[in-house]
Amino acid sequence: MICPGDRNDFIRPSSTRVLEVRALTKRYSWRTVLSRIDLSVDAGECVAILGPNGAGKTTLLRLLVGLVRPTSGSIEWFGRPAGDFGAAVRSQLGVVMHRIMLDPELTVAENLRYYARLYGVPDATERIQALGEELGLTDRLGDRVRSLSRGLQQRVALARALLHRPRVLLLDEPDTGLDRAARICLVELLERFCSSGGTVLMTTHASELAGQLAERAIYLERGRIVWSVCGRDEVDFHLRTQPRLMTV
Amino acid sequence: MSAWSQFIAIVKRDLLLEWRARELVIGMLVMALLTLLIFNFAFDLSGAQRAASGSGALWVAIVFTTLLGLGRAVALERQEGAWEGLLLSPVERPVIFIGKLVSMLFFVSAVELVALAVLAVLFALPVLRPGVLVVVGLGTLGLCTLGTLFAAMTASVRSRDVLLPALVFPLAVPVVIGAVRATTLELNGFTADAAPWKSLLGGFAVLFFALGALTFGSVAEE
Numbered sequence: 001m002i003c004p005g006d007r008n009d010f011i012r013p014s015s016t017r018v019l020e021v022r023a024l025t026k027r028y029s030w031r032t033v034l035s036r037i038d039l040s041v042d043a044g045e046c047v048a049i050l051g052p053n054g055a056g057k058t059t060l061l062r063l064l065v066g067l068v069r070p071t072s073g074s075i076e077w078f079g080r081p082a083g084d085f086g087a088a089v090r091s092q093l094g095v096v097m098h099r100i101m102l103d104p105e106l107t108v109a110e111n112l113r114y115y116a117r118l119y120g121v122p123d124a125t126e127r128i129q130a131l132g133e134e135l136g137l138t139d140r141l142g143d144r145v146r147s148l149s150r151g152l153q154q155r156v157a158l159a160r161a162l163l164h165r166p167r168v169l170l171l172d173e174p175d176t177g178l179d180r181a182a183r184i185c186l187v188e189l190l191e192r193f194c195s196s197g198g199t200v201l202m203t204t205h206a207s208e209l210a211g212q213l214a215e216r217a218i219y220l221e222r223g224r225i226v227w228s229v230c231g232r233d234e235v236d237f238h239l240r241t242q243p244r245l246m247t248v
Numbered sequence: 249m250s251a252w253s254q255f256i257a258i259v260k261r262d263l264l265l266e267w268r269a270r271e272l273v274i275g276m277l278v279m280a281l282l283t284l285l286i287f288n289f290a291f292d293l294s295g296a297q298r299a300a301s302g303s304g305a306l307w308v309a310i311v312f313t314t315l316l317g318l319g320r321a322v323a324l325e326r327q328e329g330a331w332e333g334l335l336l337s338p339v340e341r342p343v344i345f346i347g348k349l350v351s352m353l354f355f356v357s358a359v360e361l362v363a364l365a366v367l368a369v370l371f372a373l374p375v376l377r378p379g380v381l382v383v384v385g386l387g388t389l390g391l392c393t394l395g396t397l398f399a400a401m402t403a404s405v406r407s408r409d410v411l412l413p414a415l416v417f418p419l420a421v422p423v424v425i426g427a428v429r430a431t432t433l434e435l436n437g438f439t440a441d442a443a444p445w446k447s448l449l450g451g452f453a454v455l456f457f458a459l460g461a462l463t464f465g466s467v468a469e470e
Contacts (some may be wrong), residue, residue: 065336069469087338099329103261105268110261117257118337120250152365160333192375 016043017063017079017166024073026223033059034223036073043167046190046200048210048235051220057203058098060220061172064201065095091119091123094166096174100157104146108137108156111145112163119164131159134189136182156236158186162193168173170192171202175209187212211236236246254339254355256346263354265324272320272355276313280363283309288370302371303431307424308389309363314356314391315413318399321352322408331403341465349460351394356388379434379442386449387427392458401467423452 024037034056041047053076064066065087066082075082077089095101102111109128116124132138135155145153154177161169169190175183186241188201190213204210210217210232217235220229229238266272287305288419289298322444325331334344368375398415430445 067332067335067469087340090336091338093336097329099332101329101333101336103265103330104328105265106261110264114257114261115333115337118254118334118339120253120338219390 017041018043018045019201020074020076020079021064021073022192024060024075025071025238026056026063026068027071032223034063036041037223037225039218039225041199043199044194044197046194046213046215047202048214048217049201049203049207049220050210050217050239051203051226054222055220056223057220058172059093061097061170061201061203066090066169081084091164094161094164094169096154096157096161096169096171098172100145100153102145102153102156102160105144107142107144108132108148108159109141111156112141113157115160115163120162125161131147131162135159136185151179151182155182156176158189159170162189166201168201171200173204174202175204180229183209185245211239251340251343254337255343255347255350258334258339258356259443261352262348266355269324271324272302272317273358275320276317276355276359277362279316280309280313280359281366283312284363284366284370285432293371298371299373299435300432302363302367302375303435305369305371306363306375306384306431309390310356310360310384310388310427311417311420311424313359313363313387314352314395315416317352317355317359318392318395319409319412320418321348321355322399322403322412335468340364340368341468342461344468345400345460345464346397347456348400349392352365352392352396353388356392360384360388370381373435375435377434379439380431383430383434383446383449385426386446386453387423387430390423390449390453390456391420393453393460394423397456397460397464397467400464403468423449426452 019039019041021037021039024034024039025032026034032108037060049060051057059068063070078092078127080089082089103114112128112131113124116127122139128141129138132141135158137152137155137159138151144202145156148156154174158174161171175186176235178186187209194200194213200213202213214235215232216230217239219226230233282306287301287308291301293301323333325334350391364375367373374380395412398412402411402415405411418432426445426448430442430449433439433442433445
């Protein structure tokens with residue numbers, strides 16, 4: 001099913017609604033970065049946000065997590081307005097942005113322990129160990145983050161995002177710097193996350209990653225949703241046949 | 249998750265990071281010592297103005313050092329997005345403000361201890377009087393409170409290195425005047441006369457502490 005670009009087509013009624021965005025607009029002085037974005041996401045969905053550089057993908061994620069305030073429009077997380085982004089909302093979100101959000105001078109374990117305390121993870125040591133095994137970081141837990149390759153740093157960033165067992169993962173190009181094996185690991189990890197009821201919103205340049213994971217893909221261009229497709233097969237087919245995506 | 253546990257985590261992480269990297273305190277210490285040394289050469293310290301010159305030199309060193317430390321701390325936080333990681337965590341904004349304030353107080357106090365010892369030697373002043381230490385404590389609290397708030401405000405601004413001092417200096421004038429006067433009076437043994445200046449310093453610290461705790465959430469966002 002191909003969803004046309006009309007705003008209401010992106011909002012589907014559901015009792016398991018996790019996120020609802022209406023007429024979201026962001027302007028920086030004279031420049032409109034995002035224009036009247038409407039989007040709804042249900043629990044367990046994996047949504048890929050695609051688009052060329054400067055399309056507004058990262059800005060959209062930053063707005064959703066509350067790092068940037070919208071110029072107009074509304075964001076609702078779990079049925080509640082997220083105007084002031086309280087701690088209750090933030091504790092349900094796991095975020096991986098382009099920057100790793102880790103301290104390079106601390107070890108992997110120290111970084112994860114720090115975030116475990118901020119998020120109040122009760123079984124921090126076991127959780128860090130489990131994530132270390134899942135992401136292939138067990139033998140690097142004692143290494144300083146700055147000594148790791150970009151790909152390994154990205155894995156630590158993923159571990160940090162998953163540490164507190166969030167209900168929603170928001171990922172800004174999560175496959176950055178990952179080699180083929182790590183990408184497979186990422187896909188498996190996100191598939192497990194979604195199948196256990198978790199929700200994923202990710203921006204990506206890699207149509208391959210979106211095709212493997214996403215049940216819905218949204219294409220942004222110049223701050224507007226140009227098209228949206230629903231259903232994994234349709235997403236995969238659309239990504240393969242869309243001329244725009246051949247170059248991204 | 250308790251606010252106390254989160255506060256401890258923030259302070260512990262800042263101290264551990266500084267212990268590892270040693271990027272803040274060493275730079276601040278060099279700035280403080282150079283300032284005191286230059287003032288020592290620039291002023292005639294033989295007359296009755298020695299206490300006034302010494303307290304002036306001390307507070308110039310503390311103000312510059314604090315601003316240098318705050319600017320550097322913000323730059324380090326922004327480097328790999330650790331600041332965003334903290335903002336995205338479920339920590340109430342006043343807890344972040346107090347955590348960052350306490351970390352900065354640790355760093356500035358460590359530098360001040362050395363600076364006071366150097367001041368005592370270079371200017372031959374009795375700086376280890378309890379009254380002087382109270383003034384230094386109150387003035388530092390005021391400066392760090394104001395500085396932490398504005399450092400968060402300018403964290404996402406490209407020209408923050410210029411903007412931070414430009415915003416903080418004018419607002420810090422009451423602290424500098426009050427602290428220099430109170431320190432001079434304490435060094436000369438006029439403790440009773442220093443009381444109103446100490447009240448000013450205390451009031452300033454309370455005002456900006458309350459303002460910081462209330463507005464930190466808004467100012468920390470982009």
